[in-house]
Amino acid sequence: MTDRPSVLFVCVHNAGRSQMAAGFLSTLSEGAVEVRSAGSMPGEQINPVAVAAMAEVGIDIAGEQPKKLTEQAVLESDVVITMGCGDECPYFPGKRYEDWVLDDPAGQGIESVRPIRDEIRTRIEALLASLTPAAEA
Template identity: 80%
Template sequence: MTDKPSVIFVCVHNAGRSQMAAGFMSTLSGGAVEVRSAGSMPAEQINPVAVRAMAEVGIDIAAAQPQVLTPDAVRASDAVITMGCGDVCPIFPGKRYEDWVLEDPAGRGIESVRPIRDEIRGRVEALLAELLEARGA
């Protein structure tokens, strides 16, 4: 067992919100947090507007690929952050669960995605601080 906290970000298509959250967590934690993202019904590719919005703040998520949510990925994570995956997200005792109610960036232009991106960043920053504090980092 490692002292490195782990988190999984989950949304339906794993193409926008969860990928942006994973990008922020990976970058802002500097590798101090193990990061996963997945979707209950993954899309074929990452939302290009989400990629563009993240690039504007210096984070490249262009190479990310939507992944299917598996019980093993949830089991391996300390914190499970859902963003509209509903009741398909597996529940395991002893895990921290949060549901972040966020607008879906699918089908939106960059002007509409920027505020979603910025809200995700604020939530990720708060979560990161909590995870590191809980581990005594």
């Protein structure tokens, strides 16, 4: 990894889980981590319930747009976090891969999305600690 690690979050539509994860990592790392997100089959727009759930914790992802997963995005990332994209995610040796099993917020109400959001935050905090151990010392 470089001095500034980079993380790519991938899910199918890049409209919920991966966008929430990117929002948390961008905010919690305060710019110390380069953050990307993409989808194997990007949706038309970000899930409005995911936007609302993130707004509740003070993170604005309303301006984001779903993006198509590219090999270039994977190549430029040190860590690739998949969230249900299955075999769609290209594999390159030397990258750190993690698969996070999370419920899909698509079609769910805010009461169901809040626990998903909170689980993502917990995982992001652990990921951030693993990426920036020197900052802790």
